[in-house]
Amino acid sequence: MTANIKRVAFFERWLDPVAEQMLAGSPDIELSRLSFDDPVEASRAVLRRMHGYQVSTRGDLRGPWLADAALIEACPNLLAVQSTGAGFDVIDLEACTRAGIAVCNQAGSNKEAVAEHTLGLMLALSKRIAVSDKGLRTAAGVDRYAQIGNDIHGTTIGLVGIGHIGRRVAEICSKLFGMQVLACDPYLSGEEVAERGARKVELAELLRESDFVSVHCPRSTETYGMMNRAAFERMKRGAYFICTARGGIVVEDDLAEVIREGVIAGAGIDVFLKEPPPHDHPLLQFDNVIATPHIAGMTHEALREMAASAARQWVALLSGEVPPHLANPEVWPRFADRFESQLGFRPKPLPTTVA
Structure with missing residues (x-):
């Protein structure tokens, strides 16, 4: 039986290679590495196909690649976005919620x-x-x-x-x-x-x-x-x-x-x-x-844990599990409908303790 492929894109690199190593163990998750130097339209074409988008840190992010209302409108298949660390100021949380997109951060990892x-x-x-x-x-x-x-x-x-x-x-x-x-x-x-x-x-x-x-x-x-x-x-x-x-x-x-x-x-x-x-x-x-130049959360240990946290959440989320650091739990009913429509099965209901 052919695996139901879930597609996730990211720009340049993760904070630590452990994320790609962990996700390589999920054959139904396909990663697409984009470059900030690629033509904008080429990257947009890739993102339009994606179910997930791992957003870079604000310090690394370039061009029109914030998870804002414009990007969300251009990516109708997008089911979820994740921030790199605990903050998600590079993600328009309200726009994602309106669009039925789950947003996760890596709270506590650093x-x-x-x-x-x-x-x-x-x-x-x-x-x-x-x-x-x-x-x-x-x-x-x-x-x-x-x-x-x-x-x-x-x-x-x-x-x-x-x-x-x-x-x-x-x-x-x-x-x-x-x-x-x-x-x-x-x-x-x-x-x-x-x-x-x-x-x-x-x-x-x-x-x-x-x-x-x-x-x-x-x-x-x-x-x-x-x-x-x-x-x-x-x-x-x-x-x-x-x-x-x-x-x-x-x-x-x-x-x-x-x-x-x-x-x-x-x-x-x-x-x-x-x-x-x-x-x-x-x-x-x-x-x-x-x-200091925004380095409080940048230790070798913290970067590894932030990357690992993101990988664990992608595996959970795309398997239909409720991720541990869901920033907009109110989105879950609409997200579940969109998820089922695109991936053919319905994710688990949101626990009452998360809502």
Whole structure:
């Protein structure tokens, strides 16, 4: 009996070759590798035939290959798209849902990497590691008494969002450094936040009480520009701001202004609205800002797990199983109809715990 072939396309490469190795074990899944250098119309012709599209990271993505409304309209056979990591800002979730397309992310696959990077930024700022290192390399002499930092033990961290990554940050901060952990997350109850190791508060209280404010929420219409001057002015004098989430949540010019004025002590920023940021970006002009080029989730271990997670979900999804990281569960009834129409069998119903 001829296998019912399910077709999945991706551009250039996976984050780790383990994904292709895993999918090679599914003879009914056919992978199509596209190149950003290929003619646009040729790539569009391939995508029009696809059941699945594995979207590249925002930093790698080129041309008209975001999973936006235009691409979705041009791909009538598309059943599902997946993001590379936990974020799915390169995917128009609402347009996919309207079209009956399932969207998956790789939530939790890089939580250890991002949580550790967050702690690295906190320690580097509070211990003045980057400033001292730069001084030793560039100055004739460094006054070590001018480089006195602060302990983070016993201080308070406020988490804006406490999903997979925020939960891990909470665990490390409370258990390793004895920190008090506050969290603002409108989608979780106080009991759920407490189970994740924090005390639920509103954003205003979190900003007012925290020695470190760390952002771990997705970028959305709700969070875009949320961290602006008004928010920074509510923070403690001497507090630090950390963002390893997504560019656009922070109004970067506002953050640069409050750092210049000494409203807060400094910042650790891994994500920017435009990546990489230009060399003359305002935030790159301060010694008390540590910036990294969106690498918090890029460890060898995390990249391998993100790729493996995506492969596991493609196998599950195209076998009719409910994938573990379905971002739009409300799409499932229409998705199931389209899936059955194209592939000849109906996927399993959505568990009530996922809906």
